[in-house]
Amino acid sequence: MKHIVPEQKRVVLPIVESDECFPVGRVYCVGRNYAEHSREMGDDPERDPPFFFAKDASNVVPVSFSDTLSIRYPMASKQFEYEVELVVAIGKGGRNLTLGQASEAVLGYAVGLDMTRRDLQAQAKKKGRPWEVGKSFDESAPISPILLKTDQLTKQILNAEIGLKVNGDLKQISHISNLTWSIEEVICKLSEVFELRPGDLIMTGTPENVGAVTSGDEMTAWVDSIGEIRVCVTD
Numbered sequence: 016m017k018h019i020v021p022e023q024k025r026v027v028l029p030i031v032e033s034d035e036c037f038p039v040g041r042v043y044c045v046g047r048n049y050a051e052h053s054r055e056m057g058d059d060p061e062r063d064p065p066f067f068f069a070k071d072a073s074n075v076v077p078v079s080f081s082d083t084l085s086i087r088y089p090m091a092s093k094q095f096e097y098e099v100e101l102v103v104a105i106g107k108g109g110r111n112l113t114l115g116q117a118s119e120a121v122l123g124y125a126v127g128l129d130m131t132r133r134d135l136q137a138q139a140k141k142k143g144r145p146w147e148v149g150k151s152f153d154e155s156a157p158i159s160p161i162l163l164k165t166d167q168l169t170k171q172i173l174n175a176e177i178g179l180k181v182n183g184d185l186k187q188i189s190h191i192s193n194l195t196w197s198i199e200e201v202i203c204k205l206s207e208v209f210e211l212r213p214g215d216l217i218m219t220g221t222p223e224n225v226g227a228v229t230s231g232d233e234m235t236a237w238v239d240s241i242g243e244i245r246v247c248v249t250d
Contacts, residue, residue, distance in 0.1 A: 026075045028104075028125065029160040037104055037122070037161050040214030042070040043205055044100075044129055044150065048195050048220025065196045065204050068146050070129075074156045075216070083245040086154040088230050092132035095228055095248070098221035099179040099187050099236040101172070102127040103198055104161045105215040110206050117202035120211065124172060126238045127158040128179075128246060129218050133227070158216070159244045171240035180235045181228055189222035191238070 027036040046066045078084035088095055106122025129150070136149025162168060172191055179187040196204065201219060205211065228234060230250050237243035 023073065026072055026077070028075070028077050028158060029079075030123070031160050031162045033163070038214050039072045039075050039216060040212055041209075042072055042075060042156060042216045042218065043209070044068050044070060044218040045196070045201055045220045048201070049189060049193055049222045065201055067205060067208070068150055070151045070156050070218075074151055074153065076154050076157045078157045078159055078244045078246060080159060080242045080244065083233065083247050084157055085247050085249050086130070086157060088248055088250060089130075089132055089152055089155070092135055094132065094134035096131045096133045096225050097179055097181070097186070097228055097234055097236075098129040098131060098225050099177060099238075100127050100129050100218045100221050101125075101175075101177060101191055101198075101238050101241075102158055103202070103217040103219060105202075105211055105217065106213055108210060108212040108215075110210040112203050112206040112211070114199045114203060117199040117206070120202055121164050121169075121198065122213075123161040123163040124168070124238070124241055125159045125161045125216075126236055126241050126244050127156060127216075127218055128234065128236055128244075129221060130155040130157070131225075133225075156218070157244065157246050159242060162241055168240060172238070175239040175241070177222060177238045178236070181226070181232055183235075186226055187222050187224050193222070194220065 026039045102125040104122045107120040132149045175191045233247045235245050
């Protein structure tokens with residue numbers, strides 16, 4: 016059977032030190048998974064369970080550890096904000112996973128940016144509408160190559176520093192140990208509402224001090240033991 020329109024190209028992420036790649040399926044995001052970020056957004060981290068939203072796979076833009084990626088300032092927004100995140104790549108699927116199964120489901124880790132049209136998100140929230148207009152748009156998820164999981168890497172990431180600079184000025188800084196819900200807990204909770212599949216990505220949340228960027232700004236985002244990425248905003 017022939018396609019009536021051209022088939023959209025599937026996004027793939029490279030695997031570090033491998034000729035294999037990771038075909039991106041679904042992209043799940045965890046809302047407010049650092050206590051201080053929850054507070055700055057008006058929530059109580061002691062009471063709120065993790066909640067999830069999604070980006071489209073086509074929103075993912077691969078960015079290498081050695082080059083600077085250029086992304087365009089998005090349409091219809093006057094408040095374009097950064098959120099640095101640890102990204103988890105899923106290698107085994109399932110539903111209602113245990114903590115042990117959740118750990119086994121992790122294939123590897125990456126550094127990502129959950130770029131947000133904050134003004135459009137705020138408008139949607141105010142009216143009780145979905146967040147897609149603020150979260151799921153072209154080039155809104157720059158993501159690094161994936162480092163395959165090892166026992167040593169997993170231990171290092173548990174206490175790794177996560178941070179972001181804009182034009183060399185430090186904006187976000189925290190540690191993965193400050194996650195309100197651990198990586199395994201997030202996977203368990205997510206698997207209670209969606210059957211996870213190999214190829215899924217999970218963006219695990221951002222620390223406090225999110226903020227806006229404009230055309231010409233360059234962001235440097237990192238997670239220790241994984242690496243850093245550089246992303247520049249253009250017109």
